[in-house]
Amino acid sequence: MKLKDDHRVRILAAVATRGASYQLLRVLVITLSLVILLAVPAAELVRLDLWRGNHLLLGEPVDFVEGLGGFVVSMLVLWGVTFATNIVVGRFFCGWGCPVGYVSRLGEDVRLKKRKKLRWLGAHLAGAGFVGTFIAAIMAWWVDWRVLIDGSLTAKAVVVGVWLLLCFGGFLHAFVWKFGFCRSACPIGLYYRFVTSRTPVGIVFSQQPSPCIECGACEKICPVDIDPKSLGQPVPGPGEESMDLARLAAGADLDAGLAPPGEVYGDAECIRCGDCVEACRMIFKSRPGETPPLRFGRVDRERASTGVHAS
Numbered sequence: 503m504k505l506k507d508d509h510r511v512r513i514l515a516a517v518a519t520r521g522a523s524y525q526l527l528r529v530l531v532i533t534l535s536l537v538i539l540l541a542v543p544a545a546e547l548v549r550l551d552l553w554r555g556n557h558l559l560l561g562e563p564v565d566f567v568e569g570l571g572g573f574v575v576s577m578l579v580l581w582g583v584t585f586a587t588n589i590v591v592g593r594f595f596c597g598w599g600c601p602v603g604y605v606s607r608l609g610e611d612v613r614l615k616k617r618k619k620l621r622w623l624g625a626h627l628a629g630a631g632f633v634g635t636f637i638a639a640i641m642a643w644w645v646d647w648r649v650l651i652d653g654s655l656t657a658k659a660v661v662v663g664v665w666l667l668l669c670f671g672g673f674l675h676a677f678v679w680k681f682g683f684c685r686s687a688c689p690i691g692l693y694y695r696f697v698t699s700r701t702p703v704g705i706v707f708s709q710q711p712s713p714c715i716e717c718g719a720c721e722k723i724c725p726v727d728i729d730p731k732s733l734g735q736p737v738p739g740p741g742e743e744s745m746d747l748a749r750l751a752a753g754a755d756l757d758a759g760l761a762p763p764g765e766v767y768g769d770a771e772c773i774r775c776g777d778c779v780e781a782c783r784m785i786f787k788s789r790p791g792e793t794p795p796l797r798f799g800r801v802d803r804e805r806a807s808t809g810v811h812a813s
């Protein structure tokens with residue numbers, strides 16, 4: 503099913519109206535990411551100063567080569583943290599901690615509030631503030647921001663011009679590229695697609711104890727255009743017939759000859775953002791006593807006990 507942005511935004515609006523349980527947690531995780539990005543150059547742990555060559559490493563002046571080495575090590579440490587996290591929970595960082603992905607959500611927030619002028623303006627200002635801060639944090643790794651006080655007119659113009667240009671890129675991402683960038687163009691996301699699949703924690707779909715009512719909300723809200731109900735189902739290899747859904751629904755072993763090991767639907771694409779889980783919870787709020795079929799869970803445990811489809 504091709505993703506329809508207007509469908510996703512309408513369901514997001516309904517989820518927000520009924521209380522988005524993950525919103526505060528997502529804001530906290532994104533804030534932590536931004537604070538880390540800002541803190542490293544602000545604490546002068548690493549900075550490559552392209553303005554006047556005042557390169558720093560652990561608070562001490564160094565030459566460019568040493569500073570660049572510190573930058574590379576810092577990037578490797580940050581990469582290692584996200585990689586270790588994603589080994590356990592898949593592309594969790596993409597759905598919860600990536601500032602670029604969050605810019606897409608801020609753009610959607612503007613669309614959600616377009617009928618209320620003051621809230622729409624507030625959403626625009628919040629989004630612009632986040633993008634501006636995010637770009638400033640990235641640039642702080644490469645330039646001493648005191649250039650805006652002590653630098654020449656030319657230096658100030660160059661720094662401000664680059665900041666504005668990158669902020670415009672953030673605007674395009676929020677309102678033009680959106681999650682399409684995350685699906686098919688983000689180099690980090692594409693890398694994680696190949697190295698962090700078949701993780702033990704993910705989005706779990708189960709018809710027990712309450713059956714899915716096939717409302718389609720989880721598919722329409724998914725930012726990367728996949729069907730959350732089919733996560734974990736084996737993908738047939740070349741020349742094989744289509745998946746035997748009846749056997750899967752009956753709890754057949756996912757590795758028992760249905761597909762080559764490791765080839766399962768959605769493992770690499772799902773960013774574990776939880777939007778589908780929230781949409782499912784929203785739908786089932788009107789069905790007292792029934793349990794939403796979608797949730798976060800341990801894949802192996804759920805698979806062993808209930809025969810669920812899981813990512």
